[in-house]
Amino acid sequence: MAGLPELGLEQFDPESARCQGVSGVLQRVGDKWSVLIVAILAAGPRRFSQLRREIPAISQRMLTLTLRSLERDGLVSRTVTPTIPPRVDYELTTLGHSLQQPVLALAQWAVAHLPEIAEAQARFDTTRERPR
Amino acid sequence: MAGLPELGLEQFDPESARCQGVSGVLQRVGDKWSVLIVAILAAGPRRFSQLRREIPAISQRMLTLTLRSLERDGLVSRTVTPTIPPRVDYELTTLGHSLQQPVLALAQWAVAHLPEIAEAQARFDTTRERPR
DNA sequence: CTGTATCCGCTGAGATACTG
DNA sequence: CAGTATCTCAGCGGATACAG
Numbered sequence: 535m536a537g538l539p540e541l542g543l544e545q546f547d548p549e550s551a552r553c554q555g556v557s558g559v560l561q562r563v564g565d566k567w568s569v570l571i572v573a574i575l576a577a578g579p580r581r582f583s584q585l586r587r588e589i590p591a592i593s594q595r596m597l598t599l600t601l602r603s604l605e606r607d608g609l610v611s612r613t614v615t616p617t618i619p620p621r622v623d624y625e626l627t628t629l630g631h632s633l634q635q636p637v638l639a640l641a642q643w644a645v646a647h648l649p650e651i652a653e654a655q656a657r658f659d660t661t662r663e664r665p666r
Numbered sequence: 667m668a669g670l671p672e673l674g675l676e677q678f679d680p681e682s683a684r685c686q687g688v689s690g691v692l693q694r695v696g697d698k699w700s701v702l703i704v705a706i707l708a709a710g711p712r713r714f715s716q717l718r719r720e721i722p723a724i725s726q727r728m729l730t731l732t733l734r735s736l737e738r739d740g741l742v743s744r745t746v747t748p749t750i751p752p753r754v755d756y757e758l759t760t761l762g763h764s765l766q767q768p769v770l771a772l773a774q775w776a777v778a779h780l781p782e783i784a785e786a787q788a789r790f791d792t793t794r795e796r797p798r
Numbered sequence: 799c800t801g802t803a804t805c806c807g808c809t810g811a812g813a814t815a816c817t818g
Numbered sequence: 819c820a821g822t823a824t825c826t827c828a829g830c831g832g833a834t835a836c837a838g
Contacts, residue, residue: 552777555784557698559776564696566689566831582800593832598801608786619799620838629782636775640768644691645684650761652687654740698811714820725812730821751819752818 562607567592567600569637572626575610576634579625609633694739699724699732701769704758707742708766711757741765 562568567589574580574588585597592600601624604610609630615621694700699721706712706720717729724732733756736742741762747753 552780555780556773556776559783560701560772561696561698563772564693566693569692594801595803595833596831599831606787606790607783608790614800617799620801622800629779629786632779633775636768636772639771640692640695641688643765643768644688647761647764648684648687648691651691651739654761655738658738658740726821727813727823728811731811746820749819750818752821754820 562603563637563640565600567596568604569641571597571600571604572609572630572633572637575624575626576631579623582622582624585624604630694735695769695772697732699728700736701773703729703732703736704741704762704765704769707756707758708763711755714754714756717756736762 570589571585574585580588582597582601585601586592586594589597601610601612605612608627611625611627613623613625615623702721703717706717712720714729714733717733718724718726721729733742733744737744740759743757743759745755745757747755
């Protein structure tokens, strides 16, 4: 958070529901797969196995868990079609779509400043160590 | 990320340096203490022990580690004054300040949609389980 | 096809004690 | 004051196997 005042967090209180909630959202953004899945679903609904193919690096377990969390938070809707074999479609909710603007802004900041960050890291690493 | 195209991530490649970098930034934002520390430093430089007092819940170890990471990424500058006892001031860099806009946007999104999220979670939890 | 259940190693993070 | 060094434990996340 930048200005805590702007958020109604004048004096930091880690116990307040508001702070907990904000922190929760930030952690969801920081989690390994959530943002990527939301980004993919932003282009349209996908079936479970489509997502697996589009994200080869994810394990089945983590795909399931991540989708469950997103569903629980109301960002993604899950629609089961009980055919045989079964079919499950995942789709971004309105809330899920609304998350995209701020997240995209952050991602663009990241892309824009990647060189600067890499340079700072390189400088730090060479300056401060010869770690063994 | 919302539109991967907008980021130059047309087809997802987890190995690409760009994707790694964006992911790294998102994880820094999601990390437990980084954003809070950046928010506090946004109001002005602080000494190590001032930060400890302003964030009672953080351990000395995590404060040190978090500040080191932020310094490594070029978001925070560390200034040692070798008096006795020593004095160390932490301050946001220009890059650190520039991170605030997108992060604040995200935090404001979170605050705005907190009720909606809580409601979705409650619905999910009551609908899907009586976990024992 | 779409999951759930298990096992398991790695890392994150707290508590505590010690140092310049 | 401002750290570093250990120890420890819990939880994330991968691999694999099984189920509806």
